[in-house]
Every structure is written in C-alpha cells, then in structure tokens.
Amino acid sequence: MAEYDYDLLVVGAGSGGVRAARVASELGARVAIVEMDRLGGTCVNVGCVPKKLFVYGSHFAYDLQDARGYGWSTETSFDWAALRANKDREIARLNGIYGGLLERAGVDLLKGRAQLLDAHTAEIGEMRRSAERILIATGGRAILPDIPGSEHAQTSNAVFSLEELPKTMMMVGAGYVALELGSVLCALGVDVTLVHRGEEILRGFDRDLRCHLHDELEAKGMRIVLETRVQELRSTGSGFEAQLSNGEVLETDFPVFAIGRQPNTEGLGLEDLGVELGTRGGIIVDEDFTSSVPSIHAVGDVTDHMQLTPVAIAEGMHLAHRFYGRGEHRIDYMSIPTAVFCQPELATVGLTEAEAWHRCQDVRIYKSVFTPLKLTLSERKEHTIVKLVVDASNDRVVGCHMAGHGAAEIIQGLAVAMKAGATKAQFDATIGIHPTSAEEFVTLR
Numbered sequence: 145m146a147e148y149d150y151d152l153l154v155v156g157a158g159s160g161g162v163r164a165a166r167v168a169s170e171l172g173a174r175v176a177i178v179e180m181d182r183l184g185g186t187c188v189n190v191g192c193v194p195k196k197l198f199v200y201g202s203h204f205a206y207d208l209q210d211a212r213g214y215g216w217s218t219e220t221s222f223d224w225a226a227l228r229a230n231k232d233r234e235i236a237r238l239n240g241i242y243g244g245l246l247e248r249a250g251v252d253l254l255k256g257r258a259q260l261l262d263a264h265t266a267e268i269g270e271m272r273r274s275a276e277r278i279l280i281a282t283g284g285r286a287i288l289p290d291i292p293g294s295e296h297a298q299t300s301n302a303v304f305s306l307e308e309l310p311k312t313m314m315m316v317g318a319g320y321v322a323l324e325l326g327s328v329l330c331a332l333g334v335d336v337t338l339v340h341r342g343e344e345i346l347r348g349f350d351r352d353l354r355c356h357l358h359d360e361l362e363a364k365g366m367r368i369v370l371e372t373r374v375q376e377l378r379s380t381g382s383g384f385e386a387q388l389s390n391g392e393v394l395e396t397d398f399p400v401f402a403i404g405r406q407p408n409t410e411g412l413g414l415e416d417l418g419v420e421l422g423t424r425g426g427i428i429v430d431e432d433f434t435s436s437v438p439s440i441h442a443v444g445d446v447t448d449h450m451q452l453t454p455v456a457i458a459e460g461m462h463l464a465h466r467f468y469g470r471g472e473h474r475i476d477y478m479s480i481p482t483a484v485f486c487q488p489e490l491a492t493v494g495l496t497e498a499e500a501w502h503r504c505q506d507v508r509i510y511k512s513v514f515t516p517l518k519l520t521l522s523e524r525k526e527h528t529i530v531k532l533v534v535d536a537s538n539d540r541v542v543g544c545h546m547a548g549h550g551a552a553e554i555i556q557g558l559a560v561a562m563k564a565g566a567t568k569a570q571f572d573a574t575i576g577i578h579p580t581s582a583e584e585f586v587t588l589r
C-alpha cells in the first residue's frame with residue numbers, strides 16, 4: 145500500500161465525497177479529497193440548503209397574510225438583495241465548516257479539477273497523486289434542452305444568483321426542483337408559468353397528491369401548462385419569447401429549465417480506463433459501490449441512482465466502513481422518505497396507491513382533505529391532504545403521503561413507524577396530539 149500516496153483519493157467534495165473522506169480518515173485511512181469548486185457540492189451551494197432558505201424567505205408572504213386574521217396589521221416590504229446576501233453569507237459559513245471538518249479529520253484537500261490517468265492515479269492541474277482506491281463523487285448537473293435558442297436557457301443555479309427578481313418566469317419541468325423554485329418566485333410576486341410535457345406535475349408521486357398540489361399551486365397564482373413542450377427560445381432584446389408546442393408564444397424575462405440532471409462523468413477519463421457507464425452516463429456500481437474497475441468506486445448522484453443528499457451521505461458512509469472499518473454500515477433503499485418544498489409542501493414515504501395495487505393483492509386507502517386550524521382565521525385558503533396506503537393482507541401501512549404545512553417534518557417521523565413495520569391498527573391505537581394536522585394520521589377511518 146505504501147507505494148501509493150494515499151489509501152483513498154476522493155474526487156468531489158459534495159455530500160457523498162466529504163462523508164466518505166471524513167469517515168475513512170477517522171477509521172485510519174490516508175485520505176485526500178479533490179474539489180474544483182466550493183466545498184459542500186450541490187446541496188450546500190446550489191441545492192437543498194439555499195433552496196430551503198429561499199423557501200423560508202418566500203413563505204413569509206403567506207405568513208404575513210395569515211397574521212391579519214390574528215389581529216396583526218403590518219406594513220411590510222421585501223428586499224430580494226437582502227435575502228440573497230444573507231443566504232450567500234450563510235453558504236460561505238457552511239463552506240468554511242466543511243473545510244474545518246475535513247482538516248480536523250486529517251483529510252488533505254487538493255484544489256482543482258481531477259482527471260484520472262490510470263486506475264490508481266489522478267492529475268489535478270500540475271499535481272499527480274496516486275491512491276489504492278479512487279472514489280468518484282462528482283455529482284450531477286442540470287440538463288439543457290436541445291432546441292434553437294437554448295443558449296438563452298437558464299438552470300436552477302441561476303435562481304440562486306439572481307441580481308434582482310424578474311417580473312415573469314417560465315419554469316420548464318414539473319419535478320421537485322421546478323416546483324420548489326417556481327413556488328419561491330411565485331410567493332415573492334413573480335408571474336410564474338410552469339410548462340411541462342407530461343399530463344400532470346410530479347411524475348412518480350401519488351396521483352391524489354399530484355392533483356391536490358396542482359390545484360393548490362394554481363390557487364396561489366402559478367400558471368400550469370401541461371402536455372406542452374418549448375420548441376424554441378428567442379431573445380426580444382428586453383426579454384425572451386418561448387415558442388410552445390401548443391401554438392402559444394410565451395413572453396418571459398427568465399426562462400429556466402429544470403428538466404432533469406445528468407451525472408458528471410465527462411472529462412474524467414473513465415471510459416479510457418474501462419469504467420462501465422449506464423445509458424445516461426452514470427457510473428455502474430455493485431452493492432459496495434465498486435465500478436467495473438476494482439480500484440475505482442462511485443457514490444451519490446454520479447451513479448444516477450437516487451438524487452438525494454441523505455442517500456449520497458449513506459453511500460459514502462457505507463463505502464468508508466466497507467473498506468476501512470468493519471463493514472457494519474448498510475443501506476436500506478426501501479421506503480426512503482422524500483419531500484417537495486413547494487408551497488404547500490409535500491412529503492411521502494413508501495408506495496403510492498398505484499404501486500400498492502401493483503404489488504399487493506388487496507389494498508385499503510384512507511385519506512382526508514381539510515383546512516388546517518391555523519388557516520381558519522386567515523383569509524388565505526389552503527387545504528391539507530393526508531393519505532395512508534395499507535396492504536390489506538397483513539394490515540401493514542405501506543405508504544404515507546401528505547401535502548400541507550409541516551408535511552416533511554411529519555412524514556420523517558412516520559417513516560420510522562413504517563420502517564418498524566407499523567400496521568394500521570397500531571396507527572389507530574396511537575393517541576393523537578391535539579390540535580395538530582399530524583393527528584389526522586392516527587384518526588383516519
């Protein structure tokens with residue numbers, strides 16, 4: 145082993161790479177991590193964290209409306225530049241924290257873009273470093289459309305560095321990134337049109353929740369155009385116009401495409417080394433995150449599996465424990481809870497109703513749509529939906545879904561109950577906390 149500079153060389157200091165590097169080093173390995181941009185990767189810089197800060201910031205628009213019903217009269221104004229600057233300051237603080245964590249764990253940080261020269265060596269600018277194992281944790285990037293005028297198309301990254309709020313935004317796509325960032329700008333007064341080629345928003349989620357959310361987003365002023373593609377983007381001098389496949393010409397100041405993300409595998413030299421890639425360019429790995437080349441591993445978005453920070457972190461942990469510990473950390477991909485932080489937020493764990501009918505012989509569905517107590521004194525109308533999917537053969541709860549205030553916080557707890565194999569009878573036997581929205585889950589009949 146001494147013939148190599150390191151035991152483990154990690155490429156990419158995002159969620160998965162940093163966790164693998166830190167844990168491997170703490171377990172005694174000699175580790176270096178290479179990063180060509182800011183520490184923390186997508187999640188910290190242009191993903192989960194700044195997105196959630198913007199969600200909090202924009203939700204005050206609704207909170208202030210609600211406050212009137214509770215006797216508050218408020219003179220308010222909103223300053224986008226202040227929100228952005230405060231967000232930037234917090235992200236810079238987190239970048240520093242990541243640096244400190246790596247330093248304290250004894251990981252060498254190498255700044256620059258890495259390219260592999262062979263199965264044990266990477267070139268980083270002028271430097272060459274060798275390692276017994278190389279971990280590729282380079283994440284993914286947003287896809288841009290292949291249409292005339294695509295040079296005018298922006299990605300979600302642009303939202304985080306907007307100098308000023310546009311008057312209008314065209315958000316193309318209807319996955320979680322599109323809905324979340326569309327909701328943020330909509331709440332802040334931007335005229336948002338969502339254009340989506342599919343027949344409903346949020347493909348893959350439970351149908352009741354998709355339809356519920358569609359109505360709620362429209363009620364908040366978002367325009368949703370379905371079964372429509374953007375065929376061309378043209379600059380008008382003062383803004384842009386999008387030629388839509390339904391014949392409409394949509395004028396917009398800010399055309400953003402959130403139509404999917406692709407793994408960052410280009411330019412690493414992987415193909416030359418015989419690393420097998422999937423059809424979308426993701427690195428194919430086995431259950432220990434080893435690629436077709438035994439010394440090259442991959443975790444996180446670059447494997448094109450589940451694009452979630454906790455998944456990338458769990459994979460990084462697994463890899464470190466597998467090769468430098470006792471291999472006791474294992475990942476269970478079943479029933480991973482997930483949220484869409486649009487407004488209202490949606491969270492889900494387990495099977496949708498359609499999936500349950502596919503997998504179980506008989507299914508029982510329980511659902512409730514209601515106005516949360518907090519909004520009874522507000523002029524603002526927003527409904528919450530909760531839904532349980534139960535396997536009738538054994539009474540096991542196989543799906544929990546919610547769209548409404550606090551959904552993500554509530555579903556995280558229910559995910560533990562589902563992991564423990566909770567039955568509907570056990571949900572029913574649980575006393576609720578009153579008055580809450582969460583108690584609906586234990587009173588569904």
Ligand SMILES: Cc1cc2nc3c(=O)[nH]c(=O)nc-3n(C[C@H](O)[C@H](O)[C@H](O)COP(=O)(O)OP(=O)(O)OC[C@H]3O[C@@H](n4cnc5c(N)ncnc54)[C@H](O)[C@@H]3O)c2cc1C
Nearest residue numbers: 156158159160185186187191258282283444445451452453
């Ligand atoms: C707008 C948005 C919102 C999101 N919100 C959520 C959320 O709420 N919850 C959630 O769980 N997930 C969310 N995600 C997904 C989440 O950010 C990713 O799943 C996660 O960051 C993946 O981690 P990773 O380690 O695989 O890659 P990344 O975090 O992307 O890190 C990869 C790193 O590798 C570096 N790199 C790439 N190539 C090289 C190279 N050749 N040399 C050196 N360095 C290189 C990059 O600069 C980057 O820092 C969101 C994503 C986006 C875009």
